[in-house]
Amino acid sequence: MTRLPPTRLAAYAGLALLFALAIAGPRAGTMVTGYGADEQHTTFPFAPPGFRDVPAADPAFDGDPAAFALLDGDRDGRLAWVADPDGTPRSPELAPAAAAWRGLSLDLSGAWGAQGRDGRGVPGALVRAALGGNDAWIATVLTACDDDACPIEPLVESSRFLRMTPAHLAALDANGDGAVDAGEFRGAPRTSPHLLGTDDLGRDTAVRLLDGIRMSLAVGLVAALAASIIGIAWGATAALAGGAVESVMMRLVDVIYGLPFLFIVILVISLVGPSTLNVLLAIAGVQWLTMARTVRALVKSLRSAPYIEAAEVMGCGPVRLVATHLVPNARRPILAWAALLVPAAIKEEAFLSFLGLGVQAPRASLGTLIADGAGRLAESPWLVAAPAAVLFLLVLCITVAADEAR
Amino acid sequence: MFRRTARALASALITLWAIATGTFLLMEHAPGGPLSGERRLEPTVEAANLARLGLAELVRSPCDGLLRQLIAEDAEVEAGGAAGVVGGAGEGCLVQPDRGGTVLLALAVPGDTVRRDQPLLAVRLPLWTRYARSMGALARLDLGVTFTSRGERTVRENLADGLPVSMAIGGLALAFAVLLGIPFGLWAAARRGSLGDRLLGTLSTAAVSVPAIVLGPFLLYLLAIRFRVFRPGGLEGFQDLILPAMTLGLILAGVLQRMTRAGASSFLEGPIAFALRARGIPEHRIVGVHALRHAAIPMLGFLPPAVASLLTGSVVVETVFHLPGVARYLVGAALNRDHPMVMGVVLTYSVLLVVCTAIADLVHPVLDPRLRPGGPMAQGTVPGDPGRRSEPPSEGGAP
Numbered sequence: 060m061t062r063l064p065p066t067r068l069a070a071y072a073g074l075a076l077l078f079a080l081a082i083a084g085p086r087a088g089t090m091v092t093g094y095g096a097d098e099q100h101t102t103f104p105f106a107p108p109g110f111r112d113v114p115a116a117d118p119a120f121d122g123d124p125a126a127f128a129l130l131d132g133d134r135d136g137r138l139a140w141v142a143d144p145d146g147t148p149r150s151p152e153l154a155p156a157a158a159a160w161r162g163l164s165l166d167l168s169g170a171w172g173a174q175g176r177d178g179r180g181v182p183g184a185l186v187r188a189a190l191g192g193n194d195a196w197i198a199t200v201l202t203a204c205d206d207d208a209c210p211i212e213p214l215v216e217s218s219r220f221l222r223m224t225p226a227h228l229a230a231l232d233a234n235g236d237g238a239v240d241a242g243e244f245r246g247a248p249r250t251s252p253h254l255l256g257t258d259d260l261g262r263d264t265a266v267r268l269l270d271g272i273r274m275s276l277a278v279g280l281v282a283a284l285a286a287s288i289i290g291i292a293w294g295a296t297a298a299l300a301g302g303a304v305e306s307v308m309m310r311l312v313d314v315i316y317g318l319p320f321l322f323i324v325i326l327v328i329s330l331v332g333p334s335t336l337n338v339l340l341a342i343a344g345v346q347w348l349t350m351a352r353t354v355r356a357l358v359k360s361l362r363s364a365p366y367i368e369a370a371e372v373m374g375c376g377p378v379r380l381v382a383t384h385l386v387p388n389a390r391r392p393i394l395a396w397a398a399l400l401v402p403a404a405i406k407e408e409a410f411l412s413f414l415g416l417g418v419q420a421p422r423a424s425l426g427t428l429i430a431d432g433a434g435r436l437a438e439s440p441w442l443v444a445a446p447a448a449v450l451f452l453l454v455l456c457i458t459v460a461a462d463e464a465r
Numbered sequence: 466m467f468r469r470t471a472r473a474l475a476s477a478l479i480t481l482w483a484i485a486t487g488t489f490l491l492m493e494h495a496p497g498g499p500l501s502g503e504r505r506l507e508p509t510v511e512a513a514n515l516a517r518l519g520l521a522e523l524v525r526s527p528c529d530g531l532l533r534q535l536i537a538e539d540a541e542v543e544a545g546g547a548a549g550v551v552g553g554a555g556e557g558c559l560v561q562p563d564r565g566g567t568v569l570l571a572l573a574v575p576g577d578t579v580r581r582d583q584p585l586l587a588v589r590l591p592l593w594t595r596y597a598r599s600m601g602a603l604a605r606l607d608l609g610v611t612f613t614s615r616g617e618r619t620v621r622e623n624l625a626d627g628l629p630v631s632m633a634i635g636g637l638a639l640a641f642a643v644l645l646g647i648p649f650g651l652w653a654a655a656r657r658g659s660l661g662d663r664l665l666g667t668l669s670t671a672a673v674s675v676p677a678i679v680l681g682p683f684l685l686y687l688l689a690i691r692f693r694v695f696r697p698g699g700l701e702g703f704q705d706l707i708l709p710a711m712t713l714g715l716i717l718a719g720v721l722q723r724m725t726r727a728g729a730s731s732f733l734e735g736p737i738a739f740a741l742r743a744r745g746i747p748e749h750r751i752v753g754v755h756a757l758r759h760a761a762i763p764m765l766g767f768l769p770p771a772v773a774s775l776l777t778g779s780v781v782v783e784t785v786f787h788l789p790g791v792a793r794y795l796v797g798a799a800l801n802r803d804h805p806m807v808m809g810v811v812l813t814y815s816v817l818l819v820v821c822t823a824i825a826d827l828v829h830p831v832l833d834p835r836l837r838p839g840g841p842m843a844q845g846t847v848p849g850d851p852g853r854r855s856e857p858p859s860e861g862g863a864p
Binding site for chain 1: 480484488491494673674679682690697784798799814822
């Protein structure tokens with residue numbers, strides 16, 4: 060199937076990208092988005108892609124000095140902070156802002172569940188009440204909307220200055236005099252977007268996805284490797300032994316092959332309990348059968364090749380025959396077949412994890428991510444869209460690349 | 466033909482026996498089960514369940530001093546604990562079983578007055594007896610009771626509930642796949658190398674690669690949520706089966722299209738097609754009849770794996786589309802260690818697969834004249850076994 064060379068190129072490029080993402084993993088995702096893999100922000104669960112929620116863990120500021128006047132309640136031109144004996148920064152001056160945010164976030168998260176996600180948001184009166192009649196704050200927070208209904212996203216963004224923490228002050232305090240003055244102030248803390256939204260616990264889906272890619276690819280590769288080793292050993296032994304041994308060995312493969320194998324895997328997993336290792340073993344236990352058949356057929360056909368016969372006639376021993384003739388000639392086709400086991404293993408892992416029989420929480424795989432979102436397809440389709448697209452691409456790229464190599 | 470039928474039948478029976486024995490052994494060594502649940506059942510209910518599962522026998526023996534003594538010695542006969550051996554060198558008062566066994570459960574505590582025919586103990590039978598009874602129950606199609614329902618429902622009742630739905634989805638999907646995959650495969654083979662052929666090739670590669678857990682939610686979102694062509698879940702009528710069947714059918718159609726195209730195009734380039742053309746047989750007949758028949762032979766070997774992929778796939782679509790099929794029972798049972806239920810599904814599906822394999826074996830000579838009596842491969846010793854699928858598992862073995 061070497062019809063379209065560009066497909067092969069595209070498949071390799073896609074694979075390179077997915078492997079890079081898997082190697083980068085959730086930690087790299089945290090570096091980019093600022094959200095940890097298990098970090099939960101339950102105020103806004105099921106947030107859509109692009110939602111800006113939490114000020115970044117690493118302090119970054121928007122450079123707008125306007126927030127200084129809003130936070131400097133006593134108008135002395137400085138925001139004081141002190142370090143506790145254990146080193147944690149504390150700042151009574153920020154307490155009103157923190158209290159206001161607590162009230163506001165309660166209103167927001169209440170409205171979020173009811174109507175926030177379809178853009179209607181909270182009534183302006185609620186925001187006013189939460190901000191305790193501070194006119195400067197109200198004016199700043201309510202810039203983006205009218206009084207009837209304020210969409211939540213702009214509200215979260217315009218009230219960022221309320222989320223200035225003592226830790227932020229400590230980071231801004233360049234001269235270390237225990238206070239941030241207007242010259243040191245760099246603006247309100249920036250929020251970082253959830254690139255692919257958040258899940259039911261308010262975890263960042265992009266970071267979870269990176270975790271899932273890594274897990275799926277790892278299980279797929281290891282299971283395929285294990286299955287290849289078993290299959291090659293079984294098939295080659297059968298082909299080289301010949302006679303009754305061969306027919307018994309291959310008959311066994313035939314019988315096992317005729318079973319609903321994934322259901323037997325489900326049975327075994329229900330007996331031993333679901334875990335990543337069990338899934339890996341179960342998949343390897345399924346996949347070796349095709350490999351055994353392929354290798355046997357290949358070795359059989361190689362054995363009857365004229366150059367092998369010639370080598371035997373010339374007195375080539377069995378060890379040398381295998382090492383110098385069989386292995387080099389069988390290597391390429393077997394590698395291509397082994398590569399085709401990887402997408403099959405990835406699919407099976409995803410299937411089992413989707414049913415809850417594979418990778419267990421808190422670890423994620425593409426299958427568990429799809430299962431998590433499948434119940435909320437109408438409300439939050441992004442939860443399924445991202446892992447499903449990645450799973451499809453992963454399987455497609457490996458299949459195409461291996462097919463073309465064959 | 467007779468020999469072939471007999472061989473297919475014998476092979477099917479041996480396979481089924483092996484599966485039944487395998488599941489029995491798995492069940493024997495399963496951790497958890499009826500006796501290790503967190504909530505204990507009424508002893509009499511539990512004993513009745515054990516008896517129905519073929520794991521134990523109820524002992525009725527009011528005269529027996531040994532039995533009374535056993536109960537007295539260990540009033541809290543615990544789950545699976547060996548409280549003592551009944552029978553053997555007893556006082557000869559035991560009515561049954563006389564084969565010996567381990568006490569699983571005491572149904573009476575010391576001090577109880579029991580009626581003459583009231584069961585006193587549930588006794589674990591010896592392995593061979595348990596095996597024989599389990600096989601006997603299977604032969605009577607008795608799959609036992611489910612643990613999760615606390616013995617209220619039998620596995621057969623659950624299967625009778627779920628199987629029709631799953632079968633309908635699978636059958637519809639198979640029809641969908643055949644009607645879509647084979648014509649497009651022949652069409653692509655007749656126009657090898659054309660733009661349409663390449664387009665179909667790309668589409669079928671995509672269809673083969675897409676897992677059911679991706680395609681199912683995608684179609685559900687597109688056709689039931691975005692454009693409300695279908696209802697998004699549940700089962701109220703035939704139209705609720707179309708979307709799930711389409712999910713599975715599209716994937717399978719991709720495989721069938723590739724297989725048909727490969728088989729038919731190798732035939733159309735071969736000497737037989739050349740000879741047919743030389744005899745003036747119209748091309749549409751060569752493609753539609755001869756090439757189709759040639760391409761159908763490898764598909765026979767593909768039949769059992771295809772059925773297997775439909776079965777696994779239907780677990781996914783039933784979960785995604787909230788359909789009351791077998792998946793509902795299977796997944797819950799697998800997570801809750803309800804071994805009889807899982808085993809019932811595995812056994813049922815094994816029978817289905819084995820029957821499909823046998824059918825494929827029997828139909829093979831109808832399509833392939835070389836296998837008929839007097840043909841060059843009539844003994845069934847086909848070199849390389851061409852009917853067997855030698856494609857990688859990515860072509861349908863996986864959901």
